Amino acid sequence: MTTRQGLPRSTPLDSAPLHTGTGVPSDATYLPSTGDHVLWGRLPCATDRAVLSVEPGEEVVVDTISHEGILEDQGRDPRAFFEPHGVDVLDDAVALAASGYARTFGVDGPHVVTGPIEVRGARPGDLLAMTLVDAQQRVPYGVVSNRHGRGALPGEYPLDGDVFSVFARAEGDTGVMTYGPQDERTVRFPLAPFLGIMGVAVAGDERPHTVPPGAHGGNLDINLLTAGATLYLPVQVAGALAYVGDPHFAQGGGEVALTAMEASLRATVRLDVVPREEAVAQFGELVGPLARTREYLVPTGLDPDLDVATQNCVRAAIGLLQARYGMDPRHAYAYLSAATDFDISQVVDVVKGVHARIRLADFA
Incomplete structure (x- = not known):
């Protein structure tokens, strides 16, 4: 099994639960x-x-x-x-x-x-x-829960009570959730x-x-x-x-x-550990989290205001392109608009998050 990144993906559970120490290789830290x-x-x-x-x-x-x-x-x-x-x-x-x-x-x-x-x-x-x-x-x-008037629609959900929790099963690489009056319907989604x-x-x-x-x-x-x-x-x-x-x-x-x-x-x-000099050469002066997958460089932006979080992510992406590829900021801004997806990480953690997906292949 492979992920979209072409790397080994996570391991589904095909036996008893992994309690403390169960199934840990003897030579593992x-x-x-x-x-x-x-x-x-x-x-x-x-x-x-x-x-x-x-x-x-x-x-x-x-x-x-x-x-x-x-x-x-x-x-x-x-x-x-x-x-x-x-x-x-x-x-x-x-x-x-x-x-x-x-x-x-x-x-x-x-x-x-x-x-x-x-x-x-x-x-x-x-x-x-x-x-x-x-x-x-x-x-x-x-389990998926909505509680205490939080989430993207606070004040609207939960419809009643303080918490609404939904149980979901994992069947290999698939999540399974039942719903309806007698749980007679099923929705399946990838894990x-x-x-x-x-x-x-x-x-x-x-x-x-x-x-x-x-x-x-x-x-x-x-x-x-x-x-x-x-x-x-x-x-x-x-x-x-x-x-x-x-x-x-x-x-x-x-x-x-x-x-x-x-x-x-x-x-x-x-x-x-990436020493400071090497870090600056690769990524510029990072002030926040940056991710990398096989396909993407993923700069981030954070702020309680989703608009500001997006702006912070765009600025981080411009700075990354300047440091790593020598793009001047005007071209970096234009490239991001033409070719890069800016995704919402989450809107529920007080400080909202946005991350960009800059394709590494575009600079091969």
Whole structure:
């Protein structure tokens, strides 16, 4: 099986759920999502202690936990939440929900992040390159939720109550959702798993909320970041202190209902350091996230205002074309208008996101 990028795609689950340690190669550098390896609702900052330290270029197998099914408005009891669907629940999700982890519902974010991971030698000014090598389904199901008047249509949805959660099954590379009065109708859609959250720690001693993305990465929700894609992030603290979370099996551009098909993944991530001089030569002076797939360079723009986010993405794309290909800004602006798609990453995370798809083949 191949992705549209022509790279190995994520691995469907064809056996029992991947509980902590199950099916991990004996020679892998492995980071389970146990209570001492995760943050729930907040992202790492400079004063956080790394739970793992690796050399640049090392691959890490990381377990992630979906927040769907463990949140307070769903009972904070994943076994009870998923019982009507007759599915197995991950042991680490059950343990975290029952652990008494100190968080304030409605104040802290919903997401569980695994990390942080120190990448030795990474310094502020460098770029951390996070490549998703593989994304393995840990369970064959996921959940899509609209809650608390959020999403693209706040005040209109949910139609009643505080949260509306839809269960969806994964059948290989296909998502299956039933609907109708007696669930007599079925809609099927392709799966393209990725990590909604990939990031580096921020400077200072205050942990950021998990919902709004920023220069640190975080909750970018860029659905192009499937297996084989790389996210470049400006390092803010020594060692970078990388983390991952918010696993998805599928997401449309915009993620309009608030969440997508949220489902736990086991991700293999390679962590590389691009020294500042090389980073500037390749990409210019990056002030925010940049992605690369086999087909595209993907500059980003972020802002609470979607119009401003689009403008920021266009400026980032112009700067990238100037630095990488020597285009003057007038020609870069014209080329982007003629040949580049600007896509909405998400409109539901307070800070909205736009990303561009610049074809690498156009400059071959």
